[in-house]
Amino acid sequence: MKQLTFYFDPISPYAALGFEALPEALAGHSVEVVYRPILFAALLQALGQKGPAEIEAKRRWTFRQVAWLAHVQGVVLDPPAQHPFNPLPLLRLAWACAAPQGQPGDTPGRWVVEQLFHHVWRGAGADANEPARLAELTRRLAPAQDPAGEAVKQRLRSETEAALAVGVFGVPTIELDGRLFWGQDALPMLRAALDGDPWFRSGIWEAAAQPRPGITRKH
Known part of the structure; x- marks a missing residue:
């Protein structure tokens, strides 16, 4: 059985769309998916970047595109009141x-991840951090650990750092056999890898990533 790692942050509409489309991309394959929540903002800070919603023209395009993608996929995508x-x-x-790290079930399951995404992106435009809504979500999920506890906070920090260490720079990112597939639109490429497309054994994957030194922009 293959194992995939799905790195995500519920702040990302692309991660929400990728999550919804993942079962279709994996259909016909025996695959275990490990879901790893990470802090997207920490990736951006570490890499010296801004998020799409922090650049106004890019924000407008992002929300137009994800509205279109949701239409094409036939799924609901309601942006939250604040983003x-x-x-x-x-x-x-x-x-x-x-469960605590190192124990069986020490990553959140698909149902939990689904509830998080639906809370943000199927909330009829509500505030994702509205206290009553968060309290209801917490009640429904019945966490095994204290969300405000130091162990949970440290787990999020360490998972985000580990993601950076393997080369994750955005969400969603899916890891398969040491390869990273970034973005909802990379699912067809992921599917081809699962299907055993010979392209992945041709050396092109490795050759395409070789550095090509060029002009360095000064900031």
């Missing part, structure tokens, strides 16, 4: 719903 928002309560809740 970007602080996703830490949701990320910590996700890890709180998992």
Whole structure:
């Protein structure tokens, strides 16, 4: 059985769409999916980047494109009242719903991840951090650990750092056999890898990533 790692942050509409489309991309294959919530903002800070919603023209395009993608996929996507928002309560809740690190079930399951995405992106435009809504979500998920506990906070930090260490730079990212597939639109490529497309054994994957030194922009 193959194992995939799905890195995500519920703040990302592309991660939400990728999550919804993942079962179809994996259909016909015996695959275990491990869901790893990470803090997208920490990736951006580490890499010296801004998020799409922090650049106005890019924000407008992003929400137009994800509205179109949701239409094409036939899924509901209701942007929350505020975006970007602080996703830490949701990320910590996700890890709180998992067993302590090193024990069976120490990553959140698909149902938990689905509830997080639906809370943000199927909430009829509500505030993702509205206290009553967060309290209801927490009650429904019944976390095994304290979301505000130091163990959960440290788990989120360490998972985000580990993701950076393997080369994750955005969400969603899916890891398969040491290869990273970034973005909802990479699912067809992931599917081809699962299907054993010979392209992945041709050397092109490795050759395409070789550095091509060029002009360095000064900031």
